[in-house]
Structures are given as C-alpha cells and as structure tokens.
Ligand code: SAH
C-alpha cells in the first residue's frame with residue numbers, strides 16, 4: 001500500500017485539472033485516460049508516449065491502483081464470478097456472464113451496502129466503503145482481459161447502492177462509455193438502484209442514454225418497507241412519480257426488478273398491486289427467482305406463481321421477462337461468493 005492517492009479516483013475533469021496544474025498541454029489528459037481506461041496500464045512507467053519528466057511528476061503525486069484477484073469460480077454455463085481485493089484489503093465481487101456474442105459484466109459500486117435489504121447477502125453484511133471510479137472500471141477491464149473478449153454490457157448490479165455513490169458511479173460509466181476507454185454503448189450501461197429518488201431525478205437529467213433499473217420487489221408499501229428498510233423514506237407513490245418523470249424526460253423505459261419470494265410478495269394481492277403500479281407507466285418488469293440467502297429464511301416462489309405473474313402482466317399489456325438463471329452452481333448471486341469465503345463454507 002502507498003500513501004499517495006490513486007489517480008483512478010479522479011473523474012475526467014479531475015485529470016484535466018491535474019494536467020493543467022502540472023503546466024502540461026490539455027491533450028495529455030486524454031493520453032493518460034487512454035492508458036488507464038483503454039489499455040489498463042498498471043503504472044505511469046507504462047505510459048510510453050508521455051515525457052519522462054511528466055511520468056516522474058505523476059509518480060511523485062499519485063499511485064495507479066489495481067485489483068488483486070482473491071478468488072474466482074466458473075460455472076458450467078461459462079459464468080464466472082470474481083472476488084477482488086482492493087488496495088486497503090477490502091474485498092468486492094463481480095460476475096462475467098457470456099451469452100452468444102455478448103459479454104455482460106455485473107460490477108460492484110460499494111464494498112457492502114447500507115440499505116439493509118433483508119433478502120440480500122450484501123445488505124445483511126452492512127456497509128464498508130464507497131468504491132472509486134477506477135475500482136469500478138477495473139472490474140470490467142480485468143474481466144475483459146480474463147475472458148479474452150470485449151465487454152458488450154456492464155451493469156452496476158453487484159454489491160452496493162450506486163446512487164449512494166452517485167458521482168463515482170457516473171464517472172465510471174463515462175469512462176466505460178468513452179472511446180478512450182472500452183467504448184461500451186451508453187444504452188448497454190445499466191444502473192440498478194433500490195429507489196433513491198434524488199438519484200433517479202438526477203439520473204433523468206444526465207445527457208447520456210444510460211439505462212435505469214429499479215429494484216421494486218413489492219408494490220405494497222408495508223411489504224416493501226420490511227424487505228427494503230433503507231428506502232422506507234421514499235414511498236411508492238413518489239417512486240412511481242419519479243419513474244414516470246424519468247420516462248417522460250428521457251423517452252426510455254426503466255426496468256423494475258421483482259424477486260419472487262414464496263409467501264412474501266407472490267400473493268394475488270401482491271400481483272394486483274404490481275399491476276396497478278405499472279399500469280400507465282412506461283416500464284419493463286423483470287421477474288427474478290430469488291436466490292435464497294443463508295439465514296434470510298426466504299425461499300423461492302413456486303414456478304406456478306411465476307407463471308401466474310407473467311400471464312397477469314401480459315394480460316394488462318405490461319412488458320415483462322423472466323431473468324434466465326446463470327451461474328447458480330457457483331452461487332453467482334452477488335454477495336454470495338464473499339459471504340461463502342468469509343464464513344469458510
Ligand atoms: N443496490 C442496487 C444494485 C445492487 S443489487 C439495487 O438494489 O438495485 C442488484 C439486484 O440484485 C437488485 O435488484 C437486488 O434487489 C437483487 N438481489 C439482491 N439479493 C438478491 C437475491 N438474494 N435474490 C435475487 N435478487 C437479489
């Protein structure tokens with residue numbers, strides 16, 4: 001570990017300011033960004049088209065952070081889960097999901113999470129710290145290297161709540177989107193939030209066409225409050241209003257994630273509340289079979305209930321899909337590899 005800050009904790013404007021402070025021409029910022037986010041340079045020394053004097057100045061002020069691979073597991077379907085150790089010893093995880101010509105990376109935005117969702121392995125472990133932009137983009141670059149192919153999609157759906165770390169998450173998305181970085185199309189970059197309204201409103205005004213997903217899990221206030229205690233202060237009618245404004249402002253369709261849990265949110269009453277919530281809202285419902293997390297007491301809803309939900313949504317002309325399960329043999333639900341390592345089973 002070093003006492004110098006990680007240059008990858010800076011956003012693009014931060015690198016531009018640094019370059020100006022060092023009295024260097026503005027184009028140097030772009031060169032540095034290309035090295036860090038396009039080519040995954042591990043040191044300033046690697047940046048061969050920068051003058052030696054500039055490399056030395058950068059070296060005296062900043063470090064180039066990197067992730068150490070702590071563990072990985074590959075599923076029989078090709079999904080690969082990674083556990084990374086950050087420079088201060090904290091661990092986070094990500095998943096690489098190949099499908100045809102696509103490779104999707106699910107990355108973490110925080111170590112741990114403060115929101116405390118009761119069905120979520122990360123939420124049950126509490127909050128550790130925010131990740132920097134570079135700690136997010138490195139998960140994507142390293143998985144691309146490891147799998148030997150380009151990442152087509154990246155989703156902030158690993159550990160953490162992206163809108164509780166808004167600036168760093170947006171800086172990471174911008175590096176991932178940039179032609180100086182991996183150049184992933186904005187529509188192929190998705191943020192999943194538990195429903196922090198200030199974040200949704202702000203996200204609606206961003207110029208890029210990034211994709212929004214919101215974890216709903218229940219359209220009944222009481223049930224949602226129990227499942228997701230961290231968003232109790234953001235009531236459902238206001239969430240719906242923020243989503244509706246998002247759709248109007250951006251012309252894009254947010255995804256609503258709904259993990260079906262037996263006897264918790266799979267009843268007829270829960271379904272009817274979901275239909276009411278979605279009716280007239282531009283949205284897409286993604287039904288997810290819940291991954292039973294140890295100690296949560298939650299079990300997956302019966303397949304017959306999933307079919308009833310799908311049919312009722314279709315009958316109400318609400319677009320929906322059932323998330324294909326990937327990597328269940330390696331506990332690829334985010335938070336689970338870390339939990340497994342920590343508990344030693
Ligand atoms: N904090 C953000 C993003 C990370 S969680 C959010 O909550 O949206 C990514 C997704 O995984 C969320 O939709 C979350 O609700 C879901 N999830 C968490 N634990 C799960 C589990 N045990 N089974 C199924 N989905 C789960």
Ligand code: SF4
Nearest residue numbers: 113115117120123194
């Ligand atoms: Fe945090 Fe998302 Fe897990 Fe909730 S589901 S605890 S918001 S990571």
